[in-house]
Amino acid sequence: MKLSNNKILITGGATGIGLGLCQRFIEENNTVIICGRRESALAAAKQAFPSIITKVCDVTIEAERIALFEWINSEHPDLSVLVNNAGIQQWMSVEDPAFYSKAVLEMNTNMQAPIHLTSLFLELKSLNTIMNVTSGLAFIQLAKVPVYCATKAFFHSFTKSLRQQLLPKNIEVIEIIPPALNTDLGGIGLHDEHPPVSAFIEAIFEQLKAGKNELTFGFSEVMSKATPEQIQATFERMNS
Numbered sequence: 001m002k003l004s005n006n007k008i009l010i011t012g013g014a015t016g017i018g019l020g021l022c023q024r025f026i027e028e029n030n031t032v033i034i035c036g037r038r039e040s041a042l043a044a045a046k047q048a049f050p051s052i053i054t055k056v057c058d059v060t061i062e063a064e065r066i067a068l069f070e071w072i073n074s075e076h077p078d079l080s081v082l083v084n085n086a087g088i089q090q091w092m093s094v095e096d097p098a099f100y101s102k103a104v105l106e107m108n109t110n111m112q113a114p115i116h117l118t119s120l121f122l123e124l125k126s127l128n129t130i131m132n133v134t135s136g137l138a139f140i141q142l143a144k145v146p147v148y149c150a151t152k153a154f155f156h157s158f159t160k161s162l163r164q165q166l167l168p169k170n171i172e173v174i175e176i177i178p179p180a181l182n183t184d185l186g187g188i189g190l191h192d193e194h195p196p197v198s199a200f201i202e203a204i205f206e207q208l209k210a211g212k213n214e215l216t217f218g219f220s221e222v223m224s225k226a227t228p229e230q231i232q233a234t235f236e237r238m239n240s
Contacts, residue, residue, distance in 0.1 A: 008031070013052075033076065059086050059109065086114075091144050094146070110154075122171075132173070134156045135220070
């Protein structure tokens with residue numbers, strides 16, 4: 001993809017990887033729109049980066065996804081890049097009494113929402129790039145986050161098929177595959193020992209400049225290339 005002079009929508013763009021992408025895209029001379037469900041987080045992002053455009057939207061709600069698309073179609077019909085970044089991670093056991101309700105929310109956020117948004121935004125004639133944020137856990141399972149791993153494996157598979165289907169339309173599909181990073185995903189403090197978002201963003205932008213469409217870093221790079229034997233050994237080590 002060309003890295004400048006785009007208009008870009010990032011879901012879940014007020015924190016974590018979404019905010020890191022927002023900052024870097026601004027530095028590359030793009031117009032950036034972010035959406036999220038928390039108005040306070042959007043306001044904080046706007047204070048840090050005054051040029052961004054913000055929109056409150058809970059992507060887990062179908063009507064709000066439709067309203068988001070209709071707003072973009074009306075106010076920003078020149079949008080060229082959709083970044084499906086919003087996601088949640090639930091640390092839970094199948095024996096948790098609330099397991100099913102938590103799982104439904106996780107599946108809705110991580111799978112149903114980006115699939116629906118993709119379908120909606122393909123109606124924009126200006127759209128030329130879709131970026132989907134998956135995870136290194138698409139390739140290997142951390143048993144403490146069983147549904148999260150499954151949703152990311154699903155989204156990885158969907159992204160590969162989407163890339164193939166959209167070739168005739170010249171719409172580029174890029175997969176961003178982060179490892180665990182120092183964000184609040186899953187809960188505050190759970191990932192403090194992991195690399196900073198800034199290092200990950202630098203690495204994937206170098207890959208974008210090189211024309212790659214599957215962007216990895218550290219653990220996710222290793223797992224995306226691992227043999228079945230390496231994956232099994234890593235699984236046993238991670239879950240012992």
